[in-house]
Amino acid sequence: MANQVYDAIVIGSGITGGWAAKELTEKGLRTLVLEAGRPIRPEQDYVEHVGVWEVKYRGLGDRKREMREQFVQRECSAMDEWSSKFFVSDQENPYTTDPRKPFLWIRGRQVGGRSIMWGRQSYRWSDLDFEANAREGIAVDWPIRYKDIAPWYDYVEDFIGVTGQAEGLSQLPDGKFLPPMEMTCAEVIVKDAIAKNFPGERMMTIGRAAVLTKPHNGRAPCHYCGPCHRGCSTRSYFSSLNATLPVAQATGKLTIRPYSIVHSLIFDSTTRRISGIRVIDGQTRQPLEFRARIVFLCASALESTRILLNSATPEFPAGLANSSGELGHNLMDHTMGAGASGRIAADEKMMQAGRRPNGIYVPRFRNVKQKHPTFVRGYGYQGSGYRDDWERGTQLVGFGADFKRALKKPGPWLFTFYGFGECLPNPNNYIELNKEKTDAWGIPTLNIHCAFGDNERAMLKDMSLSAAEMLTATGATEIQPFIEDNAPGLTIHEMGTARMGRDPKTSVLNAHNQAHEIPNLFLTDGACMTSSACVNPSLTYMALTARACDYAVGLMKKGEL
Ligand SMILES: Cc1cc2nc3c(=O)[nH]c(=O)nc-3n(C[C@H](O)[C@H](O)[C@H](O)COP(=O)(O)OP(=O)(O)OC[C@H]3O[C@@H](n4cnc5c(N)ncnc54)[C@H](O)[C@@H]3O)c2cc1C
Numbered sequence: 045m046a047n048q049v050y051d052a053i054v055i056g057s058g059i060t061g062g063w064a065a066k067e068l069t070e071k072g073l074r075t076l077v078l079e080a081g082r083p084i085r086p087e088q089d090y091v092e093h094v095g096v097w098e099v100k101y102r103g104l105g106d107r108k109r110e111m112r113e114q115f116v117q118r119e120c121s122a123m124d125e126w127s128s129k130f131f132v133s134d135q136e137n138p139y140t141t142d143p144r145k146p147f148l149w150i151r152g153r154q155v156g157g158r159s160i161m162w163g164r165q166s167y168r169w170s171d172l173d174f175e176a177n178a179r180e181g182i183a184v185d186w187p188i189r190y191k192d193i194a195p196w197y198d199y200v201e202d203f204i205g206v207t208g209q210a211e212g213l214s215q216l217p218d219g220k221f222l223p224p225m226e227m228t229c230a231e232v233i234v235k236d237a238i239a240k241n242f243p244g245e246r247m248m249t250i251g252r253a254a255v256l257t258k259p260h261n262g263r264a265p266c267h268y269c270g271p272c273h274r275g276c277s278t279r280s281y282f283s284s285l286n287a288t289l290p291v292a293q294a295t296g297k298l299t300i301r302p303y304s305i306v307h308s309l310i311f312d313s314t315t316r317r318i319s320g321i322r323v324i325d326g327q328t329r330q331p332l333e334f335r336a337r338i339v340f341l342c343a344s345a346l347e348s349t350r351i352l353l354n355s356a357t358p359e360f361p362a363g364l365a366n367s368s369g370e371l372g373h374n375l376m377d378h379t380m381g382a383g384a385s386g387r388i389a390a391d392e393k394m395m396q397a398g399r400r401p402n403g404i405y406v407p408r409f410r411n412v413k414q415k416h417p418t419f420v421r422g423y424g425y426q427g428s429g430y431r432d433d434w435e436r437g438t439q440l441v442g443f444g445a446d447f448k449r450a451l452k453k454p455g456p457w458l459f460t461f462y463g464f465g466e467c468l469p470n471p472n473n474y475i476e477l478n479k480e481k482t483d484a485w486g487i488p489t490l491n492i493h494c495a496f497g498d499n500e501r502a503m504l505k506d507m508s509l510s511a512a513e514m515l516t517a518t519g520a521t522e523i524q525p526f527i528e529d530n531a532p533g534l535t536i537h538e539m540g541t542a543r544m545g546r547d548p549k550t551s552v553l554n555a556h557n558q559a560h561e562i563p564n565l566f567l568t569d570g571a572c573m574t575s576s577a578c579v580n581p582s583l584t585y586m587a588l589t590a591r592a593c594d595y596a597v598g599l600m601k602k603g604e605l
């Protein structure tokens with residue numbers, strides 16, 4: 045096995061691994077993708093059109109099995125009877141936390157990773173985000189600015205297809221959008237009320253999502269069937285399986301090896317480069333080794349850092365590429381789940397058509413023009429205006445035929461704002477290797493220490509108040525503000541632990557996602573993030589990955605790698 049040599053090895057085939065595979069193969073590199081999970085065959089594994097009457101537990105799921113095997117994953121709202129097969133077994137993939145600091149680590153282990161179940165919301169960062177650490181003296185400065193990544197956002201959006209509306213906001217730069225999806229009449233009412241009551245401060249736009257609203261790059265537009273987290277047979281939303289991996293495959297340069305669990309990287313102290321990858325075959329449990337000129341770590345934020353921690357050598361006793369001591373530190377996840385809902389006096393003759401796989405978005409407005417007195421950074425709201433449906437049966441009082449008839453009528457128009465807030469980098473939020481506890485393949489697991497701080501909590505309070513304020517301005521009734529007490533991890537935007545930076549003494553990666561200390565090692569998933577902004581992060585991971593691939597291949601061509 046040791047003489048299997050490739051130009052490049054990519055570890056992981058999720059959102060970032062898929063992009064690395066596409067870019068590296070298109071640039072002519074013979075590329076091996078090592079993926080821990082099983083292969084996925086869309087024609088049999090995608091189940092978005094399977095009816096509730098066709099599944100054993102009628103959509104309620106096998107709760108006993110879930111409690112036993114997926115006790116963490118079942119906390120994710122996208123895990124259901126259909127999609128549970130796309131989430132990991134918590135029995136096979138354990139981790140530990142401080143008892144008073146829960147962290148819900150939601151993962152997918154299969155070809156495609158979490159790109160199958162992701163929510164597809166796709167927003168650009170701005171310089172408000174890239175400059176924040178430097179401006180406030182928090183953590184370290186990002187080594188890049190918006191101008192460095194903007195062409196790569198263009199490049200990625202051109203390929204994946206993002207529906208959205210250009211709005212000309214400095215804090216949420218416009219992208220290369222496909223036609224926007226329509227708002228419901230309740231959403232139009234709320235949007236107009238925000239524009240009238242908060243001019244120059246707040247606004248509402250339709251969500252920006254990696255879903256096609258017209259044919260794009262050989263993929264069909266969305267037909268609004270709804271349950272995207274179960275797959276998409278028409279390839280209408282972006283995933284590795286639907287978009288990047290088929291393109292990589294078509295180059296003839298790609299080898300995907302499923303059931304290949306990367307144990308650690310082999311460091312050659314003479315060349316000071318990665319000389320090989322140690323893999324455990326997930327089916328036979330045989331140890332294997334693979335070699336390549338360059339390595340892209342794309343196993344997802346915490347898994348990539350776990351691999352580096354588990355690759356310690358005498359030169360790097362605290363983990364590979366970790367002379368800075370920063371590896372594992374500054375774990376972040378967005379806060380989620382403060383907001384408000386209410387009843388909107390919209391036209392009750394109007395109905396929603398189809399199941400739009402997207403909502404609305406209220407871009408960040410805190411600390412954009414004016415400094416907020418109780419917290420730094422900001423938050424945005426996702427949400428929607430919708431008619432309450434038959435599920436309101438639990439709140440309706442009634443019995444017999446009249447009750448059934450009442451349930452068949454659509455309910456009132458409701459509206460919910462659901463906030464997502466920035467999380468500050470904090471060195472006390474960190475991961476470390478737990479050698480006492482191993483996973484099903486004998487690999488040391490992670491001990492995760494993470495909790496939200498005062499800034500995040502102050503922001504959650506404001507999210508709820510501001511949402512209620514906007515609903516009040518709309519004339520909504522039955523307004524219910526809420527603050528959910530969600531543990532970190534559940535937003536599934538976990539990032540940080542191998543940050544980018546200008547100085548090798550205080551960061552792990554340089555401005556091109558290359559390890560400061562190991563030139564042929566690139567890490568482009570969420571581990572690289574130096575701060576978290578408040579928008580969904582995957583579009584930024586994709587742009588950073590494409591940019592790093594371009595840089596790495598450039599170095600190879602110049603003979604510098
Ligand atoms: C329900 C849900 C909704 C989400 N909604 C959004 C959203 O709206 N917008 C957004 O921006 N983000 C969203 N996310 C987050 C998004 O899915 C992740 O940010 C993104 O998938 C990260 O990409 P990745 O390549 O780093 O990791 P993943 O997509 O998780 O892929 C990692 C891959 O690496 C493999 N791997 C792990 N360890 C090893 C190993 N040791 N050896 C070999 N392979 C390994 C895994 O099996 C997996 O296939 C959502 C996620 C979920 C689950």
Ligand code: SF4
Binds near residue numbers: 266278279
């Ligand atoms: S709603 Fe659209 S994107 Fe989602 S699964 Fe259906 S067709 Fe695909």
